[in-house]
Amino acid sequence: MKKIVLILLLFNLLVIYAQTTDRNQNTSMLAASTISVTLGGQFPLTGTFPASVTERVDQFVTRIYTQAMERSLRTATDQIMLEKIKKELSDFSLRGILLKRANGEEIILDLAKFRIDGDFKNNPYLKNDDVIIFPPNDIERNFISITGAVNSPGKFLFVEGDKLKDIIELARGINQAYENVSKAKIYRLSYDGSNSEVIEVGLQENILLKRGDQIVVLADETQRKELFALVLGEVIQPGYVPVTRNSTKLGEIMKHVKGFTNNASLKRARLFRGNSVTTLLEKQYGIKIDEKLLNNDKELVDRIVNYEQAMMFRMSNLVEEDQNYFQAENQYRVLNEGSAIDFTKIYDEKSEIYNFIVYPGDVIIIPPKRNTVYVFGQVSNPGHVKFVEGKDYLYYIDQAGGLGEYAENEIMVIKGSSRNWIPAERNVEIEEGDYIFIPKERIKSFRTFTMELAGYFSIVGSIATILLLIVQLGK
Secondary structure (H helix, E strand, O other): OOOHHHHHHHHHHHHHHHHHHHHHEEEEEEHHHEEEEEEEEOOOOOEEEHHHHHOHHHHHHHHHHHHHHHHHOOOOHHHHHHHHHHHHHHOOOOOOOOEOOOOOEEEOOOOOHHHHHHHHOOEEOOOOOEEEEEEEOOOOOOOOEEEEOOOOEEEEEOOOOEEEEHHHHOOOOOOOOOOOOOOEEEEEOOOOOEEEEEEEEEHHHHOOOOOOOOEEEEEOOEEEEEEOEEEOOOOOOOOOEEEEOOOOHHHHHHHHHHEOOOOOOHHHHHEEEEOOHHHHHHHHHHOOOOOOOOOOHHHEEEHHHHHHHHHHHHOOOOOHHHHHHHOOOOOOHHHOOOOEOOOOOOOOOOOOOOOOOOOOOEEEEEOOOEEEEEEEOOOOOOEEEEEEOOOHHHHHHHHHEEOOOOOOOOOEOOOOOOOEEEEOOOOOOOOOOOOOEOOOOOOHHHHHHHHHHHHHHHHHHHHHHHHHHHHHOOO
């Protein structure tokens, strides 16, 4: 029994010794794998930091940057300060980075290119006592730019030795949507900015570039774009319909959406174009439009309206009394460049409506039948009255409770399809969706009467004075 206890004790001692040895070895190995790397130049956080021999430059730089960002953001007290900190910490370049080794070796790294092409020559492993120096990020003066048929046009820090292919690579290559891309133009300003040299080169030439070069990769603009119109309301398959730039016919659009429902009001259909806005359609039809199609920026819409009105007034001869009415009409025109369309002949391929050209961004609304006529103004019970084919305006006024005591005789029928105002007569055809408006007779107070009478006397007095002068001059 004593032997067994002794054996177990020795075994436990051996296990403890082995564990202690492993810990010591791991600690020694960890210490041996830890190196010192210094960051300098225009980088958010400079100084000497511990790193691992298994870290590459990009991994190390990203780690230190993340630490600097997290530390700084903890001090932010509001959104403005937060955005300012982010902007300041992001003010460094991933190009033209100088890596200095302890043995005197110097390597220029381009982490921007590494993040695109994954070439590790621009992202080597770190060594002890490496020094990484970031260049000044003066992209306003020390730049090179590229636009045209590339995937990511942009402006980049210029690095000595940059060639055409380098910048195309930074722009993530030629955009495959363009065809026959083989040339580029390089616009090169003189030092004083007064002269410009234009150099046309083939992409395969890969010429050496200079600071400030502006490159345009040449290609005819592709018209393969997401062009569509939108059909909403009482159609079988509402939604976006692909169109061409200027040759898609309205009749073809309606075939695409499989025609109308039984509840479609063909006479009150409407096509919106130009500066039509979401809010107008929402109020008019209760339909929300995708923001990518129509602008829902109220401030921008107000600017458009004000600018349009100023342009309209600039050369006009309107008197003050006419300006308010003109402003209202012009605002309506700017916000609603829609057209009322009668779809009753849409299936006739020879008709004007079938061949009406639909443009990208157009919105076609097919509203439901209202089956009512709206009567309002000086009636006892204003509101919707059920539409009955062939009935005149007097029928609907009677259904709305009849004329009020102060109703004026100049009753108006407002057409639901066009919003035209028509004096009410027995021969005016009333259609579903129409409005009947009964204005109120203007009741004049004694004060109003005396003011108008004073005005008349003033006019008469002026005329009498002029006549008296004429008579005196005649003598």
